Amino acid sequence: MEVIHTSRLRLKMATKDDALFIQDLYSSEDFKRFVGDKQLHTKQDAERYIEENILTMYRNHGVCLLVVERLSDSTPIGVCGLIKRDQFDAYDIGYGFLPTCYGCGFGLESSLAIIEYTKKNPQIEELIAITTSDNIASQKLLSRLGFTYVKVESKLSDTIDLLLYRLPLINHETHP
Incomplete structure (x- = not known):
């Protein structure tokens, strides 16, 4: 995927140089709680994850999660992009x-950029998203x-469900 810029952010392909950041992000309590524990205990685990998951998804499906950096200082702050899961026909943001x-608008800004980028691909007519029933912030962002x-x-x-959301891209206008 190409590098995507917004007014405050740069979304770029992950490289081995991003391994320590990926390890830090994926090891945060909220990430493990809401996304899952990817068992990234070392830099080598993160390097392997980047290669076997992120970059392999790009090679196989032409999409992947991108590293989100602040433009002002090139600091990585998150990931955002598309995922192609075998169990779904549509692409998942x-x-x-x-x-x-949190609370800085980076999720909204980067997700809007991904949606706009995706609209340029006429083969992708809709996006889906999944989140847990206890991830209220993610549900609000999706809305x-x-x-x-x-x-x-x-x-x-017994208390947590995986929720499915849908966004048709035909005639869709984003409203930040």
């Missing part, structure tokens, strides 16, 4: 940010992006 960046709740995709525990 995904994102995650360091806890220190702001124009996604609508579709259904409970699966039950994760």
